[in-house]
Amino acid sequence: MIKRNLLVMGLAVMLSACGFQLRGTGTSELAIKELDVSARNAYGETVTQLRQVLQRSGVDVHTGAPYRLVLTDEKETQRAATYSGGNRSAEYELTTVLDYSILGLNNVPLLSDKLEVRKIYVHDGDNITGSDQEGIQTREELRRDLVQGMVVRLQMLTPAQLDQLQQEADERAKAEAEAAAAAQRYRDETPQQSPLEIPGT
Template sequence: MIKRNLLVMGLAVMLSACGFQLRGTGANDLNIRELDLSARNAYGDTVKQLRTALENNGVKVYSGAPYHLVLTNEQDTQRAATYTGGTRSAEYELTTVVSYVVQGLNNAELLSDTLEVHKMYVHDGNNITGSDLEAQRVRKEMRNNVVQGLMLRLQQLTPAQLDELQRKADLRAKAEAEQMEAARRAQDATPQQSPMEVPAN
């Protein structure tokens, strides 16, 4: 039995050393191999963690990549969910909302979405320091969840889907440009009314 367990463990180590990973156990199935990444908060922890996660999964992150992921907004909020009078403790709900956009050629918006994470924690009024540390721990966990969620959403995108979204974005841009050109021509073709002349007395 011991020999069998050692054999299984040895095979697992060998396979992991070769880069093998069971499908669904990680976010290493990304179809996007090149990506530009930016955020409104360029030095925030979320964008830093996301960059590291992408690079660890074989994605080349650099300016000028074919696709650009932009974290357009990130908000952390807190609200009291329940109160307990005598012990001065309250349960708080923490929320993190991240909005993002994926851009293609010519900064065309291919898709946009929002990711939300909610968690609860108990704030003890008799142990403010401990409660603050707990809130920080929960926020860190939520940030990890946000990064995992973004990786999973990127994992679902394929080059074919992005190419189709780019084609539709190009058609929209072309239609808008044609409408603007038609409006300009119509305005140029319309005679401009001269100022009304007031007869001299």
């Protein structure tokens, strides 16, 4: 518990040093005012909480928005961090990795990245019920950290940056289309070699 509190305090200090404040303490709203948010698990806890946080932050979350945030994958892993054979207690480290992409017009990918959060909780073999509750609480804290981390990432983006990414993506798509068309014209204009005729015996 002490380590967890120290970690949270350290994170808060780092975020405040970067000019970020937690919701409800005077933080500015996101520059992005419209966003479509979806996930592989459309009704999952993570995407549901993220939509709620964004809406409370002044973002109009709706289908058909100019940009779309897609939570493409969310994986949780658990490993034993320490063992204590005497009272059968052990520390477990939970890690959640969230892969996401932001799509622009015509679902053109603009950027892809991932978030990773981790926490440690103690599993006491002599207190199974308490340990299970501790595990559930730790997972809920991980999800809140994941959602807050995603909001921080979005706060670093502006509509101008997304527009620039969209323009670059459109230019790449145009160049690829022109290259494909040129290759097709070359194939169409190049005489096909006649198959080799073998004289009859």
